[in-house]
Amino acid sequence: MEKAAFPLGEVYGLLEPGPVILLSTAGTARPNIMTLSWHMMVEFEPPLIACVVSNRDYSFGLLEAGGECVINIPSTELADKVVGCGNTSGRKIDKFQHFGLTPVPASLVKAPLIAECYANLECRVFDRDMVEKYGIFILEVVAAWLDTSRKDPRTLHHRGMGKFMVAGETIKLASKMK
Amino acid sequence: MEKAAFPLGEVYGLLEPGPVILLSTAGTARPNIMTLSWHMMVEFEPPLIACVVSNRDYSFGLLEAGGECVINIPSTELADKVVGCGNTSGRKIDKFQHFGLTPVPASLVKAPLIAECYANLECRVFDRDMVEKYGIFILEVVAAWLDTSRKDPRTLHHRGMGKFMVAGETIKLASKMK
Numbered sequence: 191m192e193k194a195a196f197p198l199g200e201v202y203g204l205l206e207p208g209p210v211i212l213l214s215t216a217g218t219a220r221p222n223i224m225t226l227s228w229h230m231m232v233e234f235e236p237p238l239i240a241c242v243v244s245n246r247d248y249s250f251g252l253l254e255a256g257g258e259c260v261i262n263i264p265s266t267e268l269a270d271k272v273v274g275c276g277n278t279s280g281r282k283i284d285k286f287q288h289f290g291l292t293p294v295p296a297s298l299v300k301a302p303l304i305a306e307c308y309a310n311l312e313c314r315v316f317d318r319d320m321v322e323k324y325g326i327f328i329l330e331v332v333a334a335w336l337d338t339s340r341k342d343p344r345t346l347h348h349r350g351m352g353k354f355m356v357a358g359e360t361i362k363l364a365s366k367m368k
Numbered sequence: 369m370e371k372a373a374f375p376l377g378e379v380y381g382l383l384e385p386g387p388v389i390l391l392s393t394a395g396t397a398r399p400n401i402m403t404l405s406w407h408m409m410v411e412f413e414p415p416l417i418a419c420v421v422s423n424r425d426y427s428f429g430l431l432e433a434g435g436e437c438v439i440n441i442p443s444t445e446l447a448d449k450v451v452g453c454g455n456t457s458g459r460k461i462d463k464f465q466h467f468g469l470t471p472v473p474a475s476l477v478k479a480p481l482i483a484e485c486y487a488n489l490e491c492r493v494f495d496r497d498m499v500e501k502y503g504i505f506i507l508e509v510v511a512a513w514l515d516t517s518r519k520d521p522r523t524l525h526h527r528g529m530g531k532f533m534v535a536g537e538t539i540k541l542a543s544k545m546k
Contacts, residue, residue, distance in 0.1 A: 200528075206405045207525035207533045208386010225545065227384045230408035232420055232502050240418060240504065242410055273543040320498060324410050324506070326418065344536070347385035347525075350378075352543040355385045358522070358536030361444075365451040365530040367403065 196309070196334040201237040202368075204263060204309050204336075205229065207357065209345035210272055212262040212307060213241070214293070215252035216300040221293055223285040223304065224249040225276030227348040229261075234368065237331040238316060244325050248280040253327060257315045258299035261329070262307035265343040266356055271306075272346060298332050308337040374487070374512040379415040380546075382441060382487050382514075383407065385535065387523035388450055390440040390485060391419070392471070393430035394478040399471055401463040401482065402427040403454030405526040407439075412546065415509040416494060422503050426458040431505060435493045436477035439507070440485035443521040444534055449484075450524060476510050486515040 196204075205211075213224050228242035239261065243250050253259055264272050271289045278285065286293050286302075293302035296312045303310040312335075317328035347355040374382075383389075391402050406420035417439065421428050431437055442450050449467045456463065464471050464480075471480035474490045481488040490513075495506035515521075525533040 203528040203531070206386070207527055208384070228408045228410065230406045230418065230420065232406065232504065238502075240408065240502075242408065269539070269541055273541045273545075276543055276545040317501075319501075323495075323497075324416070324418075326410065328502070347535070348545070349385055349538060350381040350546055352540050352545075353381075353538055354541060354543075355538050356536045357525070358534040360527060360531055360533050361447070362530050363447055363451045363532060365454055365532075367451075367454045367526070367530075368528055 193335040193337050196336040199235040202231045210348050214260045214301050215249050216256050217252045220284050221302050222280035223275045239329045242325045258301050259313050260301045261311040262304040263309040264307045308340045308343045310335045371513040372516050374514040377413040380409045388526050392438045392479050393427050394434050395430045398462050399480050400458035401453045417507045420503045436479050437491050438479045439489040440482040441487040442485045486518045486521045488513045
């Protein structure tokens with residue numbers, strides 16, 4: 191995979207804009223992928239990310255058991271696969287095989303990276319305190335990878351009911367906010 | 369204010385794409401505004417939203433004390449004011465006055481709506497369990513307002529260090545995901 195290690199302190203810039211992500215998990219039978227939009231940054235460095243995984247999702251059990259996952263960020267070219275992963279369950283199909291996505295071994299976690307995604311964040315579950323009440327997992331990013339050949343990848347942003355906003359242009363303002 | 373009540377069950381469609389928000393709070397001295405990108409949906413209906421407010425922010429104390437806030441969603445026309453609110457502190461200035469933003473009384477909470485924002489979500493603090501550890505407040509949206517005359521408002525999405533992605537076109541896919 192032609193991706194470069196990405197500085198952990200800059201991970202927030204990838205996730206703060208709110209892209210749809212593909213969360214991959216390892217499993218005893220096979221790895222799985224779920225489509226997810228309910229995530230947010232919690233800390234800059236080491237990067238902590240909160241995300242919601244429902245206990246109705248097949249990935250919930252895999253994340254609970256394995257304690258690891260990869261957050262993969264797809265761009266619009268993968269729109270059909272993103273929707274496909276969201277409309278199906280890993281209980282019934284092997285999503286990597288079914289949607290023609292390529293699992294690549296991660297460097298520090300057992301869950302696979304999705305090769306076709308331009309960014310991959312290897313994560314370990316950091317805090318389970320809010321899992322029972324809300325399905326909120328706090329994840330720590332332990333390694334990050336970026337396809338540096340992709341200039342300005344257009345992410346997808348979920349509006350619900352089949353509608354997605356596609357990332358537009360990036361502008362520069364006089365902000366001092368990290 | 370010419371805004372229509374917006375169905376609570378559809379609020380997720382406003383916030384899931386990950387826009388920069390302006391969080392307004394009431395205060396004994398004066399109301400305040402902070403710029404914020406670390407938020408996510410937690411439940412569809414009644415809508416629950418998690419957001420991170422640092423205890424270094426002036427708004428932290430106001431939110432802790434008042435237990436209420438409004439999530440206001442700005443579009444690109446307000447970019448300079450959004451950045452201004454992010455680069456200043458309510459300890460020193462009245463942000464409504466300084467940036468020419470208009471406070472409008474909310475229907476159910478003491479915090480004011482920001483008139484210039486196309487969407488306003490009146491919120492009450494629902495769960496403080498993660499405040500001490502991460503600054504995560506779980507908010508319940510109790511009333512929502514939308515400027516229905518604004519077709520396709522272009523939201524801002526923070527990338528850090530002065531860079532913002534501007535929302536692009538909305539596409540329709542075959543997704544069954546709510």
